[in-house]
């Protein structure tokens with residue numbers, strides 16, 4: 001046993017990019033704040049391949065289990081099946097790994113809220129558990145009050161935007177039922193984890209207190225366990241200064257291309273790490289953006305052949321998103337509104353074009369457009385998820401959005417900077433993120 005280590009923390013992330021990233025960022029922060037903690041971050045062998053080259057503190061180590069769930073590369077094909085596998089196949093190999101772990105015995109297991117089985121594991125082994133919620137506090141609150149959904153107060157259908165409003169979610173303003181993102185085949189599986197949160201010892205919200213304080217305070221008053229809002233859990237500490245162009249030997253081509261573009265001229269487009277758009281809608285978006293004449297940097301996976309027509313852009317299969325968002329050539333962010341992307345856009349102070357697809361993305365897009373007023377919705381008011389948005393409409397919208405001189409654009413950019421300021425204060429020295437992470441570490445150890 002390493003004599004400098006006094007405490008052991010085990011982290012069990014849900015195996016998906018939008019979940020692994022915030023867990024990893026939290027663990028990096030914790031490991032760098034106290035050298036006497038060893039953190040074991042448990043991933044499958046496949047995910048070790050994706051994450052193995054990450055720079056991280058020496059007291060943060062990977063623990064691996066075999067690939068007992070479907071590959072990350074094919075999980076879109078059957079998402080309910082994938083989710084089910086994470087709930088039924090991971091527990092046994094994780095237990096075997098825990099039996100082999102070097103001492104000291106874990107002081108706490110931090111787990112993704114989705115993985116309900118970890119709560120039972122904690123009880124069996126007499127180890128306290130901390131649930132990490134990787135979506136907004138608002139979505140936690142609305143999901144948490146699932147009795148309303150079960151009792152039929154909330155319509156379980158996102159494809160038709162109903163007019164019904166739900167105004168009895170504590171700490172959450174009145175919200176249309178159709179914005180809740182419920183009704184997916186997977187909703188009941190996710191709810192299982194949420195229902196068990198009160199049986200955990202701690203709840204960690206990957207959210208900025210100042211941006212969601214009403215709902216966070218309400219949750220603190222309602223739930224019987226300790227709750228900490230740990231800040232955005234994005235790798236923001238590396239990229240604070242966006243005025244310095246990124247140069248050097250290992251600079252990827254997309255960064256070199258960005259370095260050569262005029263200030264605020266490029267629209268960054270990323271529709272998320274999984275769940276694709278319909279191919280007809282994707283065709284319209286690609287054609288619309290290209291017809292707009294606006295420069296773009298596009299993260300595209302299988303659909304790169306769509307870009308053969310050319311256009312003023314750069315297409316990549318993957319990029320270092322936060323670094324890109326903080327680059328001075330980027331002037332706007334087209335996003336599917338995953339919670340991490342939402343927070344990264346806010347941290348970068350970028351106006352956003354919101355194109356949510358499922359789950360919490362719909363309420364995140366509302367937060368961006370209606371609450372923070374730092375973005376526009378691509379979809380028309382009242383249009384369902386299946387309504388096709390034509391290329392002409394998209395071209396016009398993108399042109400107006402990237403126009404730096406328009407009054408409406410200036411106002412939106414001003415709001416984005418205000419939200420950015422709130423984020424930066426929260427993650428700065430003595431800000432709410434640091435204070436709350438320190439409080440959690442003190443309490444759990």
Ligand SMILES: O=c1ccn([C@@H]2O[C@H](COP(=O)(O)OP(=O)(O)O[C@H]3O[C@H](CO)[C@@H](O)[C@H](O)[C@H]3O)[C@@H](O)[C@H]2O)c(=O)[nH]1
Nearest residue numbers: 017018021134135272273299318319321338339340341361
């Ligand atoms: O080229 C890329 C594309 C993405 N990312 C990163 O990947 C993460 C993606 O996370 P997110 O924006 O939250 O999207 P998803 O992976 O789709 O997130 C899932 O998980 C989120 C958190 O639970 C939910 O909010 C989403 O609805 C759900 O789809 C972000 O940190 C991005 O910076 C990159 O670094 N490079």
